[in-house]
Amino acid sequence: MPAQHLTTKRGNGMKTMMTRSLLALSLAGLSLTGLTATGAQAQEATFVMTARLVGAPTYNPTKATKLNTATTLIFDRLVVQDADQSFHGQLASSWEASPDGMQWTFKLKPGVKFHNGEPFNARTIEWWVPQFKGTENAFTVEAIERVEVVDDLTVRFHMKHPDPNLLFNLATSFMCIPEPKSYTALGDKFGVTEAIGTGPYKMQQFSVGQQTVLVRNDDYAWASDLSANRGPAKFKKLTFREIAEESTAYLELKTGGADMLVNVPTDFLPRIQADKAVKLVTLPGNELVYMPINTSVEPFTDVKLREATAFAVNQKEILTSLYGGNGAAADTFLISSLKESQVEPKYKISYDPERSKKLFDAAGWKAGPDGIRVKDGKRLEVKLWTQNGTEFKRLVEIVQAQLKAVGMQADISIIDAGSINAQYRKKTEHQLAIRSYQWTNADIVDWFFAAKRAGYPNVSMFNDPEAERLNDIAMNKSKTWEERVANFTRYHEYVLSQYAFAPIYQPAQSLAYGKRIVLPQVIRGTGLYGPTMLDIAPAN
């Protein structure tokens, strides 16, 4: 997952209130007749990827830092992850870790072939793992010392050190497996002019930032158990269009120019819900919106002030007023599908204005005549940053009002998304910020709170010896997945207890689709990926 996804750009500079207003007014005035008969044929479907999925420059999974939905249709992985974070074999039929975590043995499915007819086997894995060396994705195989080919369908990883996170890494899109001969022959053009994998679709055409056309792999017969359909896909041809402007993407769906809108923007949800021609599906979210608190600058060097501030944020009000109840109020730093998010209730951070006010009072910050607290003649005024984008702007204004309700004056600064991380790196310029991340692993706590990354991504400037100790245990001393979960839960709980941030909101993933396609009853996986796409069918 690239950093771009972590600093998720919720909204866009060009997506203005005026645009939305025009769209709403104009749609109300126009007699839309729903989906038209023209457009994709029954055996073809067009999907539209919006803002954050736009702009993947290549389908080379090994070297890319940004990939999109089509990647998991062209390529397969050894394992895939379900929404409950469990792992399922895709090209691996089974796997086993040694008790000391120093060896992982994978059994591979027989009869798997790449799009060009080349066989997939243990030799492929032996060639594939070293390809990551020197790339930005090298971290995914960093713990693997060497790969042993046990037999044609059995491969063993000998580890430098135990890595209970190995399955998670193997399930990421970056660990989709390319075909060795074409990968070597094409060099930098692999993934741009051609992309050959074992997936249910073959890449027919790719135009960066515009569209990817896929045609069905009729030989496909090795789907994971996340798909009900284990054979070839039901659509002969899929087109993935990239449309950054969300209003345009929505209108393509409305007019039948597209069959599905992947990742519906939250502020379009009410309009889509009211539209009978369009159906909406909601999946568990993998994003979290939060407010980091800079622990290195006054007044937030005092943990009690941080606690008071954290408890002043009314998550449920934000969920209702800004997001229309879609998604969930956040009360920890992790998305709720992660086991490490299940902390003891005393560590959860939920709106409690009385607790907030008492803490401010106890710290000597008393309400002044205008309601803003004062201590030793100094008013409780802080800086509140966020990046540009309609949704962030709305959210930061609500948080500003909530902080004012407990006596804190927050002055808002809206900073260009491309510049804000550089501003955080100045370390002492910011006090509070509104931001979000998208990630499905508890190691995100390390990413955002480890002292060695102070400034950015550790926007909270959190540097605490006990946290560092727990971080080291969680990151480096866990031998099994269960041990890792327990260690990260403890680390997570400690960070929560220090109020280095306030959790705000956990968006749901929403997909909108038209009448020409049928989605499975249950969507498996952590989002709309290959396994689900195999089960999507034409409506007739």
Place this chain on the structure above:
Amino acid sequence: MLQFAIRRLAMLVPVFLAVSLVIFMIIHLVPGDPLEHLIQVGSSPEQRAQMIARYGLDQPLLVQYGRWLAKVVTGDLGDAIVMRQPVARLIAENMPHSLALGGAALIFSTTVGIVTGVLAASFRDSLFDRAVMGFILLGSTLPSFWLALLMILMFAVQFEWFPVSGARSWDALVLPALTIGIGGTALIARVTRAAMIEIAGRDFVRVLHAKGLPFWRIQLRHVLQHAMLPVMTILGLRIGWILGGAVTVEYVFARPGLGSLLITALGQRDYPLVQGCLLMLAIAVMLGTLLGDLAQAALDPRLREAMGAR
């Protein structure tokens, strides 16, 4: 004329060097860097430092500029850091779309602008003049993203005459070209109208009228020819603008093009790509201006004489 052209071309060299320096410095002095888009969760600060060194971003800016310029003069624009492709290839893929859109918009705005300007000047101060010029002015003042959405809602959603977005067929060009073209029409129409009125008041035109030549013949064969001089200048300047000025329209209509590429590159702080795109646009403006000057010189011998070329 050849000497004039050579002299004008030679003048572009220092301009090119100055522009390249400004382009390079501006993007490097803006906060942020492309590594934000390459760093993966779990990577250490040391790995970030290694990446900075790998892309040569740890070198002094002037050294980086020198290396880039040395490559540029040999025709190598380098590789995009985030996009992972040669900058020249990315520009080459997007340029035809920009040329098609910009060309169509330019043809529309020039044709409609000149015709409207001639008619407005010919019926000066009439209701027609005021209505047409007012309507065009209104169209040109609408924000392009707003006008683009209005076009989509009217002609793609309501009437279903054109596709909502994309660049997959010729008809997908119509709405974006109109959106951009309307903006330029007002300028060309106003310049044409003003020039026509100014020329129409000159002695030689009065003489032509006194000789009894038909009104429209005078307007089209004599007045318009002279009125084209300032229009040529505007058209020359607009060539560069139209290539890079379609950012919003490309974005709303989900079309590829230099503008979209530049915006993506700016958001990612992809230095080589930003520099490459801006350089291309700067070159387009310079060549557009040159073409405008050459066209003016071809039409007006006094200009050639003023430049010392006989």
